[in-house]
Amino acid sequence: MKILEAKSALLSNHEVFTFLQNQEREYQEQKRRGPGNLETLRRELLQYLKSPENPLSQDPPAYGEESIAKLLERLRPYDIQKGEMIMIMNLRPVNVPMLNAVLEDMEERFTAEEQEDICNGIQEVLGSFPPKAQEGDGDAMQTTEGGS
Amino acid sequence: MFQLTKIADLVQIAPAQFEKHSRVAIEDNINAKYSNRVIQKIGLCICMYDLLWSSEGLIGHGTGLVNVNVEFRLIVFRPFKGETILGRISSATPEGMNIRTDFFEEIFVSYKELPESCEFNHNEQLWNWVVDDDRMYYDKNEPVRLSVIDEVWHDQVPESTAEDAVEQAKKISPYSIQGTMMKEGLGVCIWWDDAEE
Numbered sequence: 001m002k003i004l005e006a007k008s009a010l011l012s013n014h015e016v017f018t019f020l021q022n023q024e025r026e027y028q029e030q031k032r033r034g035p036g037n038l039e040t041l042r043r044e045l046l047q048y049l050k051s052p053e054n055p056l057s058q059d060p061p062a063y064g065e066e067s068i069a070k071l072l073e074r075l076r077p078y079d080i081q082k083g084e085m086i087m088i089m090n091l092r093p094v095n096v097p098m099l100n101a102v103l104e105d106m107e108e109r110f111t112a113e114e115q116e117d118i119c120n121g122i123q124e125v126l127g128s129f130p131p132k133a134q135e136g137d138g139d140a141m142q143t144t145e146g147g148s
Numbered sequence: 149m150f151q152l153t154k155i156a157d158l159v160q161i162a163p164a165q166f167e168k169h170s171r172v173a174i175e176d177n178i179n180a181k182y183s184n185r186v187i188q189k190i191g192l193c194i195c196m197y198d199l200l201w202s203s204e205g206l207i208g209h210g211t212g213l214v215n216v217n218v219e220f221r222l223i224v225f226r227p228f229k230g231e232t233i234l235g236r237i238s239s240a241t242p243e244g245m246n247i248r249t250d251f252f253e254e255i256f257v258s259y260k261e262l263p264e265s266c267e268f269n270h271n272e273q274l275w276n277w278v279v280d281d282d283r284m285y286y287d288k289n290e291p292v293r294l295s296v297i298d299e300v301w302h303d304q305v306p307e308s309t310a311e312d313a314v315e316q317a318k319k320i321s322p323y324s325i326q327g328t329m330m331k332e333g334l335g336v337c338i339w340w341d342d343a344e345e
Contacts, residue, residue: 005154006190008221016150016223019197032172035180038195044251045194051250053234053291053337087232090149091293093333097340101232101293101333129341 010082012068013090017049017056055092055126062092062127074121078114094123149233152197152221153190157181161205161214174202174218182222184251186322188301191226192252225252227325232295232334235327237288240274245286247294247327254324257294261328263335277335284339291337294327 020042027034034042050057068089080088080103087102096115099122100106106115159177161170168176175196182193203217227233235247235255244262247255259268265278275286286292302324306317329335 002156003153003187003190004156004219007151007226008154009152011150011152011223013149016194019223020195023195034195035176035183037185038179038183041184041194041251048250051234051291053341083228083231091232091234095340097333099333101295101331101340104230 010086012086013049013054013056014063014065017046018065020046020049055090055129058127058129063125067125071122071125074125075118078110078118080118088122089126092122092126092128094119094128149225149227149231150194151191151224151226153187153193153224154200154219154221156217156219159202159216159218160208161216163212166214170202170205170216171199174199174216178218178220178222187224188303188322191224192323194223194225197221197223227296229296229298232293233327234337235292235294237274237286237290237292239288240268240286242268242270245275247292254321255294255327256324257327257329261297261326261330263330284336286336292329293334293337293340294329295331295334296325297328298326300324300326 023034024042024046033039048054055062071089072085075085075088084103091098091102093099093102096119099115099119103109110118157178159174161173161177165173165176178196183195184193186192197220199218199220201219205214205216207213208215233249235249238246238248238253240246242259244256244258244260246253247257249255259266259275262275263277267276267278268274269276269285272285274288277284277286300323302320302322304317304320304322306313333340
């Protein structure tokens with residue numbers, strides 16, 4: 001074995017999710033089973049990506065392939081690093097504390113209004129979880145579904 | 149969390165697999181070798197992403213194996229330093245918390261990386277975050293966000309071929325992640341998710 005290039009690209013969770021789902025479907029169609037270690041890992045990884053706190057768990061999907069370009073366009077005014085962008089895609093921070101968890105030195109880099117606007121932008125393009133049903137404060141919280 | 153790694157390797161296809169299409173046989177061989185395994189300083193291999201190139205198959209002398217040189221890209225789990233990821237609390241000790249995901253279990257958050265007013269609750273064996281006399285619980289199985297601060301690699305090469313040396317070497321995980329929760333937005337997800345501005 002020889003490593004030719006340790007890191008030739010970064011993948012978002014969405015890309016890995018789509019790849020594994022397609023693989024699972026193709027294998028089923030071809031009545032083919034991969035090696036046991038792959039089948040186990042694929043099942044566990046899909047389970048992780050579909051866990052309730054993961055945006056990818058939403059059905060129908062809140063965003064798709066085309067959302068990446070839209071998000072970059074929407075957040076163009078802000079200087080956000082590539083790695084941070086991937087985290088935004090993966091974790092979809094829609095409020096300021098969550099955004100703080102993915103942006104380094106957020107307070108110094110962005111004003112309060114800018115932070116708010118970034119969160120709104122993320123919600124516009126990537127959507128958000130519907131408000132929890134049991135909690136009484138269902139006061140006109142319309143979620144903006146991404147993708148249109 | 150995920151990256152692509154480009155690798156060159158030799159694949160050996162056994163005669164029993166000759167009925168498969170070459171592409172399928174090559175992919176199965178690569179996945180059997182790499183999937184769910186750690187390559188030192190690379191990460192946890194998930195599966196083959198695409199096959200970039202393969203040579204003609206050459207039949208090995210005396211074995212009947214078909215040897216194929218291949219180049220391919222592999223999906224690899226390797227969260228970068230500073231990356232925030234989701235996990236679940238698997239257990240807690242006075243030293244900190246063990247965090248797991250469905251497919252990877254070796255994540256640790258030291259007590260030094262918890263917010264300052266955290267204390268260990270010996271009765272319940274879990275960590276508490278005390279804010280203005282309110283006690284919040286880092287419950288077991290609770291979904292959390294953490295940020296990666298370091299990674300530890302351990303090459304599982306045994307010191308000798310003796311059975312216990314081999315067992316000993318396997319005990320230490322080949323790849324583990326150290327995380328922090330000392331930042332607003334990190335820690336138990338539900339503390340932050342419903343925060344309406």
